[in-house]
Amino acid sequence: MTDHQRRMQRKKDVVDERISQATQERGVLILLKGNGKGKSSSAFGTMARSLGHGQRCAVIQFIKGRRETGEYLFFRDHPRLDWHIMGHGFTWETQDRERDIEAAEAAWAVAKGLLENPEYGLIVLDEMSYMFKYGYLDTAPVVEALQRRPAHQNVIITGRTMATPLQEIADTISIVQDERHAFRGGVKAQAGIEY
Numbered sequence: 001m002t003d004h005q006r007r008m009q010r011k012k013d014v015v016d017e018r019i020s021q022a023t024q025e026r027g028v029l030i031l032l033k034g035n036g037k038g039k040s041s042s043a044f045g046t047m048a049r050s051l052g053h054g055q056r057c058a059v060i061q062f063i064k065g066r067r068e069t070g071e072y073l074f075f076r077d078h079p080r081l082d083w084h085i086m087g088h089g090f091t092w093e094t095q096d097r098e099r100d101i102e103a104a105e106a107a108w109a110v111a112k113g114l115l116e117n118p119e120y121g122l123i124v125l126d127e128m129s130y131m132f133k134y135g136y137l138d139t140a141p142v143v144e145a146l147q148r149r150p151a152h153q154n155v156i157i158t159g160r161t162m163a164t165p166l167q168e169i170a171d172t173i174s175i176v177q178d179e180r181h182a183f184r185g186g187v188k189a190q191a192g193i194e195y
């Protein structure tokens with residue numbers, strides 16, 4: 001056996017040992033946070049995996065930016081996918097707190113129904129973190145609904161900053177760090193990359 005083979009064998013033993021210890025089969029709560037680019041697109045990439053395996057999925061967009069994003073246009077007609085966009089435009093454009101709260105509550109009512117439905121394998125709550133940041137939704141009922149959801153159901157929540165109570169119950173948390181972004185180099189937002 002060469003040195004390389006011995007090193008690789010040791011690596012394989014460590015990985016095999018870890019694999020044998022991961023025995024639970026259940027859905028996970030994933031939080032994708034941070035200031036870098038890649039949170040929502042990662043969530044939709046995971047949704048493609050889930051749909052590919054025949055699961056039923058749903059997206060709830062808590063902040064409506066551009067309606068016609070590429071992922072919406074691509075996924076919206078999929079027979080096993082529901083795509084909900086919260087009532088009206090950007091919070092910082094509307095500047096109407098009461099209306100924002102109403103829209104947030106309506107979106108949450110839809111999300112809550114999905115979190116009770118065992119037919120859904122993956123639910124993406126896109127940009128939901130802002131609802132807690134601005135005080136449009138309380139975390140307690142959301143944490144409760146997440147904890148009571150069907151055992152096999154996966155949930156992904158995206159947003160730049162995450163509420164602590166959600167972090168406490170999450171299984172996976174990834175921080176997408178902003179090291180550089182083309183926008184600051186003067187590049188316009190472009191179809192297929194930004195939306």
Ligand code: ATP
Pocket residue numbers: 035036037038039040041042127158160176178181183184189193194195
């Ligand atoms: P994406 O949808 O591309 O995965 P995201 O979900 O990580 O991005 P958001 O905070 O939701 O990021 O912002 C959405 C939009 O802002 C996208 O068009 C994205 O390209 C852009 N964006 C994300 N991060 C940055 C950044 N650090 N500077 C400038 N623009 C950004």
Ligand code: MG
Pocket residue numbers: 039040041127158159
């Ligand atoms: Mg996003």
